[in-house]
Amino acid sequence: MTTHKTPLLLLKKDYELLIDHLKKSDPPLMYDKQVQQQQLEKIKTASVLPVDDFPNGASRLYSTVIIRDTVNRINLEYKLMPPDEADEQAGGISALSLFGLALMGLQQGESFTWQLSCRRKYYAVVEVRNSAFI
Numbered sequence: 001m002t003t004h005k006t007p008l009l010l011l012k013k014d015y016e017l018l019i020d021h022l023k024k025s026d027p028p029l030m031y032d033k034q035v036q037q038q039q040l041e042k043i044k045t046a047s048v049l050p051v052d053d054f055p056n057g058a059s060r061l062y063s064t065v066i067i068r069d070t071v072n073r074i075n076l077e078y079k080l081m082p083p084d085e086a087d088e089q090a091g092g093i094s095a096l097s098l099f100g101l102a103l104m105g106l107q108q109g110e111s112f113t114w115q116l117s118c119r120r121k122y123y124a125v126v127e128v129r130n131s132a133f134i
Contacts, residue, residue: 008046009105011060014095015048021083021096039101046105057107057128061095064129065103070111070122078103 010018022040059065064079078093080103086094093100102112111124 008042008101009055009058010043010046010048011054012048012050014061014104015043015046017061017082018043018096035098039096039098042101055107056130059103059106059125059128060130062131064127065106065125066127066129067103067123068126070124075126076123080104 019040022036022043054060059080061080061082064077066075066077068075077091078100079091080095080100081087081092083094083096086092086097086100093103095101095104099114102114106112106125106128108125108128111122114121114123
């Protein structure tokens with residue numbers, strides 16, 4: 001679970017790809033149907049922008065996002081990938097994973113809270129690296 005100050009921001013082609021994966025469940029996702037439905041609802045209510053209007057510094061598929069755990073003061077780096085290309089050993093995280101979707105659309109300087117069970121983690125976005133072309 002995450003807390004965002006702004007609604008989820010998605011690039012139109014990322015939105016279409018993620019919706020397609022959720023509807024097909026291909027590749028099979030690592031959570032149950034209820035969580036899959038919650039992820040689908042989050043994506044459906046996102047602000048979806050075309051390439052021309054999407055902020056260059058916002059995270060999207062294939063972005064590298066560096067976040068800082070503000071309590072433990074350590075940096076973590078993730079590359080947002082489509083579910084069928086995610087490779088955790090290489091630092092790639094599925095954009096449809098719970099944490100991956102929380103990272104989508106964030107920009108440098110934004111912060112968010114991540115909560116699982118009774119633990120809360122506080123993160124700030126240090127850097128978003130995008131390819132030059134969308």
